[in-house]
Amino acid sequence: MKKLSRHTFRSNTLPSMAMVGPVTLWLAFFVAIPLVYVFIMSFCSIDESYNIVFKFTASNYERLFNPNYMQIYGTSILVAFLTTILCILIGYPFSFMIARTKWKHKALLYMMVIIPFWTNSLIRIYGWRTFLGTGGWLNHLLMTLNLTSEPIEFLFNKGATVLGMVYCLFPFMVLPLYTAIEKLDQNLLEASSDLGAKGHTTFRKVILPLTMSGVFSGSIMVFIPCLGYFFVSDILGGGNSDMIGNLIERQFQSGNNWPLGAALSIILILITLLLVKLYQKAGGDMDSLGV
Template sequence: MKTLRRNMLAIPIIVWIGLLVGTPLIFVFVLSFLSRDNLGNIVVAFTLDNYKRIFDPIYIRVFFNSFLLATLTGLVTLLIGYPVAYITSGLNPKRRAVSIALIMLPFWLSSLLRTYGWIILLGNTGIINNILVGLNIIEKPLNMMYKFGTTLVGTAYMLIPFMIIAIFNSVDKLDRSYLEASYDLGAGRLKTFFNITIPLTLPGIFGGFTLVFIPALGLFFISDLLGGGKTIFLGNLINTQVTKGRNRPLGAAFSILMIVLVLVVLFIYSRAAKREEGGLFQ
């Protein structure tokens, strides 16, 4: 009886978040099966058209772009971030604290500021072009803005701290005596790294990949600012359909698709994490 009364205390919190997240999601789900008239008004008539349109080649392309961007962001941040995490965990306590602080600090900086920094650097009259032209390395400014690669750079830059922290937590728990054992048994540094270190830090790699992949699907402002809207991603599409295209049901269907994609990634992650024992949400 007493625990029952205490459990009741949790109701307001669960209702608060559940109501603000759950109900809107149900709304979106319902909306994704409705149609709209020519003025963009929503018509209550059940249809599967919104989902059928997903298989339109144009939209398949958008879907593919987003998937590619998120996957490449995961790979790039992994390749650059792994050594950072590994080196940091081997530093002496003082330097280690400084390194971790420098990795975490960007979290506190405005994401718009960090994206804008790349516009200043990569633009036709940007800083990198000025330096290269000034040093006579190139004659004409390089065209680096508004490409798929520009969006990739911006997205990877934004999300790399997540990857590093996830890997760091894993690398830091690594029992270094395994490495010593491997060396003693005659394995070289490379062999030890690929046969011992990488497998033992897989939970961190999976965790980091998940933490980077999910937001990479939806950060539409980066592709808007750095990609110039040339390559269309899922996030941009949803945003345009809802705010400008006046086709909210279609935007809703794509949102549901995006959520499903995230759930699939999380499912794969939780399976992998279970096998590796341990993970982000133990």
């Protein structure tokens, strides 16, 4: 395989360069160089007036072990974990339904998941706030129906953050799941039934193992961005569910400590790489992450 690709590269050097060249330049300028810059910055110091000084220090990394930060890492992992689980629980039956429906407009169902994402997610998250807030529609409705006398505080807790995360990241679970379920061979389900398996056994023994790759890639694609979606915990969590994303954001904004923010970012990147590595180890297909 390797031999073959090297050979084709040689005999088509010019066309290959034309194809790969621009992409390489793009990746170099917009991915590699910024990453290197962040990496270098994470070892820099700041002076009294918060200017970045190119003086080597590891203190940014030492500060990451601050107990307050540790608690935030814990919250991040918890929220991301809950979000992923919920996305699987809702996303699996949902994807199964749209992938297996005999309805001729199934593309429409699929589009209904995608279309909301043509609107900025910040706006949509604010929408939730308008809906769930103490003066929001839901409370208004509950009070009109006399189900509650006082408005209920739905927002500003971990639950609200998880809700927002699930809402934002749901399509990233549905897309790989849909793909995995869609390509499941109908004959295999018939064969299982033919050999005496009832519906739930077929699900456990055939459908689930063969769509596990979709669950894996969906989980990766939900879990990782969840750690970084600071605006969701900002708007819906109201400081009660700070995550790594919020921490990083604060260093670059109000905290004005870019080197510390850079160190946190490097840690986030390392966690991400670790998860992807785990995914690969578990037999995950890298291509299905590239949606």
